[in-house]
Amino acid sequence: MKFRTEIKLTSQQEKLINHNSKVLLLGSCFSENIGNKLAYYKxxxxxxxxxxxxxxxxxxxxLEDTVSQKQYKANELISQGGLLHSLHxxxxxxxxxxxxxxDNINQAQKACLAQLKMATxxxxxLGTSWVYGHVLTNQLVANxxxxxxxEFEKRKLSILEIEAALERSIKNIRKVNPSTQIIFTVSPVRHTKDGLIENSLSKANLLSAIDIIKEKYGVSYFGSYEIMMDDLRDYRFYESDMIHPNEVAINYIWEQFSKVWIDEKAQFYFKRIASIQQSKLHKAFQPNSMEYQEFLKKLAVKQSQLEKELNVKF
Incomplete structure (x- = not known):
């Protein structure tokens, strides 16, 4: 008997992520979940x-602003709550x-462009199809x-509008880096404030648009949304807000991502990297003891060896 509907993911045969790769992640908070895992494993x-x-x-x-190296001006900012903000x-x-x-925007664009040019x-x-239009400036905003x-009008982007936005992103990425592998995914976080039915319609539009552009532009899709909704469809995999995936769910989705997108040789190093990362978090009861000093020496040797092998820094 099977008590889960496991998602069958197709393993990639080429362009896998390894310790020579450079990865740029953009989008919802789920990008940060996966990005933090990648960073943890150096x-x-x-x-x-x-x-x-x-x-x-x-x-x-x-992406358009980054590639065109747009220079934002003070009159494009808006004041709220004692701070100045960019709507984008x-x-x-x-x-x-x-x-x-x-300066923050400029530095972010420089960092993004530098990584984008070298990104493998x-x-x-993508998180949602729901967007807000700023009435005064007649533009869609990010925040x-x-x-x-x-001061805003809320509406749901159509599949055609999302498709057009994704095409803009792909074309701008490929202007500066024609060979990079682009991977789309849909956040498993449900936007319940929009309403559950509205959230389902929103995710459906995202999935439909990605499906259209996937073959057209040779980009890839990773089913994090489907893993959460169909494989991990139980509230024990959610945080207490019943909306965000918990650590168990994030780790499981990361494992599935690793199987599909991470090179076997890179995965081979994950246990050694994790061992060093966990050891660095260790706090001694007696920092000056000989036993702890010996522990630090052994850790330094293991860390130095791994840094040479992978050309990384802890």
């Missing part, structure tokens, strides 16, 4: 330099004065920054 990774972005249009906008970026880039905000893989996680809702 893979060259840049995660959400512009902060969390949920919609296809927001991701297309930051997460509040991580906000600050109390325009100089710092513009670009992973984009409302707690500005009164009366």
């Amino acid at each position: 893979l060259n990774t840049l995660v959400n330099p512009f902060g969390v972005l949920f919609s296809s249009t927001a991701i297309a906008k930051v 970026h997460h509040s991580d880039l906000s600050a109390i004065d325009s100089i710092n905000v513009l 893989h670009v992973i984009i996680t 409302c920054h707690k500005i009164p809702q009366s």
Whole structure:
């Protein structure tokens, strides 16, 4: 008897991620879940330099700005809650004065462009089809920054609109890096504030649009959404909010991602890397004891050896 409906994922035969790879991740908070795992195992990774972005249009906008090296100006910022914000970026880039905000955006674009030019893989996680249009400036935004809702119009992007946004993203990526492997995924986080039916329709539009562009542009799709909804369809795999995947679920999805996208040789090193990472977190009761000093010496030797083998830094 089987008590789960396991998703059958097709293993990739080429362009796998290893310790020589460079990975750029953009999109929803699920990008950070996968990105943090990649970084933990010492893979060259840049995660959400512009902060969390949920919609296809927001991701297309930051990629377009990055590739064109757009220079934002102070009059493009908006004031709210004692801070200045960009409507096209997460509040991580906000600050109390325009100089710092513009510098944060500029630095994020530089970091993104540098990683994009060298990236072997670009992973984009879409969160929702629901978007907000800023009425005054007549533009779709990435973040409302707690500005009164009366200043925005909410609507759901059509499949055609999402397809167009994804095409913009792909074309801008390939302008600077024609050979990079682009992987799309849909966040398993349900946007319950939109309503459960509305969330389902939203995810359906994302999945349909990705399916259309997948063959057209030779990009890939990883089914994190399907793994969560169909394989791990039990509330024991959720945080207490019953919305976000918990650590067990994230680890399971990471395992499935590793099987499909991580090179076997790279996976071979994961246990040794994890051993060093866990040892570095160890706190001694007696830091000056001979036993602990010996522990540190052995750890330093293991770390140095692994750094030479993989050309990485802990």
